[in-house]
Amino acid sequence: MKRVTFSALLTTSVLAVATTTARAQEADVIHWWTSASESKAVAALAEKFEAAGGTWSDAAVAGTDAARTAVSTRIQAGDPPAAFVASAVLEYQDMARTGQIANLDAVAAEMDWENTIPASLLDAVKVDGHYWGAPVNMSVNNFLWTSRKALEAIGETEPPKTWDELFEMSDRLKEVGIIPYAHPGKWYWDLNTFGFILASQSPEAFSRFHSLDPEVFDDPAVLQAAEIYAKLRDYSDSGAPGREWNLSNQMVMNGEAAFYLMGDWAKGEITAAGMTPGEEVICTVSLDDAPAAISGDAMLFPSLDGSTEPSPAQLLLAETLTSVDAQVAFNTLKGSMPVRTDAPTDNLDACSRLALEHEKAHGSVSAYPALLSGDAAGSFGDVLGNFWVDSGATAEDLVYELQDTASLFN
């Protein structure tokens, strides 16, 4: 009895696979966009894809880790989805190099990615000079969020523009009993924050640091960044280690703390609390005219039938996804920014517009997930996290430790 049901099950699943491959324009997409605004955005994207002649088959998985597991298991089991969402192509570089991911060079050329998408986003979807993913959206990661209430407490109206100004204000904030800096203390925020500081001192040192150049540690910019990071530690509270970013956000929203650096996703929490980003919580991009640190999700297309050439459905989806039309429709609903520089900006909110202007004036760099392997990122994060809780360690110690860690990967 049991055997019968099992074989029946097997037949149906084989049939299911057969029917998916039969319909050439159908694409099943694994993604983790399941919140209210995100699923609306996905629906808009699906609509554009269907209008272009494709058939969207939704395979949403809640949670990034669960989605990643679903992707890996299906690829390993030989039943890959037509497309899936990833934070960075780097994560899947082993699969790209072993021919398990489709090559998108043709789509990139056809849609003129080079001239219409910021270079730092394109770097994030390239491995060994080839395109393995399509950029989906753009987020600015290094907004300095400032509590207006805290500023008013020390008689200021404008947020700081340089680190010197920030530390000068911080001294006065301390006197009135406000925590100057609400550091989010997970290792990845430690690493992000250090990267933002380094980019504010020297974008060149930033990119050399993230490409694990052993010489970069002789650059004075790295020591300067370490000094600012050490100072930030002194101006943060003792509750920082291990703190989630939304708790930091809350501290800034209610004026308990004055500043913190975080990506544009903080807007969602601010709006949910009934406030307006840019009003009660002011947004500016980093300090010292630093480049905007940008990141974005990418859509990857597993190789089907053993070929790294994308299938017709995959090709169509990649083209649709990076068209101006779909970019605007998707990102307006999701609350992020279109990747295309030629997309109209009138739908964007004040903070996003400000970030775009900043990016035009001061350029952009990629945030670390596109640049470092999980291993290297985690190891740097460990060093920065340990430094944060070791009040005896100096900026020189930090540079030495970072250099030592970088040497593991050369």
Next chain:
Amino acid sequence: MAQDGSISMRRPLKLLQGQTALLPGWLILIVAYIGTILWTARISFTASRSIPVDTFVGFDQYARLFRSNRWVQSVENMLLYGSLFILGCLIIGFLLAVLLDQKVKGESVFRTIFLYPYAVSFVVTGLVWQWVLNPSLGLQKAVRDLGFENFTFDWLVDRDRAIYVLTGAAVWQASGLVMALMLAGLRGVDGDLWKAARVDGASAPRYYLRVVLPLLKPSIFSSVVLLGVAVIKSYDLVVAMTSGGPGNATELPAKFIMDYLFGRQNLGLATAASVVLLVTVIAVLAPLAYVQSQRARRIRT
């Protein structure tokens, strides 16, 4: 004669039947346990990152493992956490069992209360203790709000003390289990022993330490084994309570392995760490198992 013959004919058949019945068990043991251990050991000698590859690099992963401050600290933490945890659970569990053994009223109520934390998962334990001990949310803030402005209790974010907080939470969770095991043991102790000890003029503490404790050896041994297993696989409590922080202060080997296996995508390093952990466990257990088997043999003969 004829009877003997039929028995010797049947014996191999019976044996064959028995072995056939055991076959699935053997298969599971060989493939699922020994097989995966060998596979893990093999990967630890390769340069595998997110997917297993066959590029052999010798002992490179092991060299990197022991160069890693985080791994060394994880192992040190495990030794400290493990010994305090096992000792703490044994002492508290034994004391609770002895107290309950005094034929107190409402014993079953107390027993339930003391055993209750064990029914709570480590994740929940970790979260609750994290909230209670977080300086800006929990105990410290509550006492300060009562008017004691200078009250400070920030062990959870103090890198020299966080490991003790972790141990405390684990002891709170698991000592109920030890209590239950010890209580079962105590119920097996003959009540006449107490009368005899009293006649000899022994005090109650002396009676429990000198007479009862040696009788509880089997309970103690199973407690130590259960707690030891809990120490080796400690992962969820750390993740929920401190996520290894502050810094690396509460990192444990199991968390190191999980981090490198998935988030950090370094299969080679993670499997090397697993192998080292396994070898350590075997090194501790082998002498213990030897002593046990020798003792069992002595009892039999």
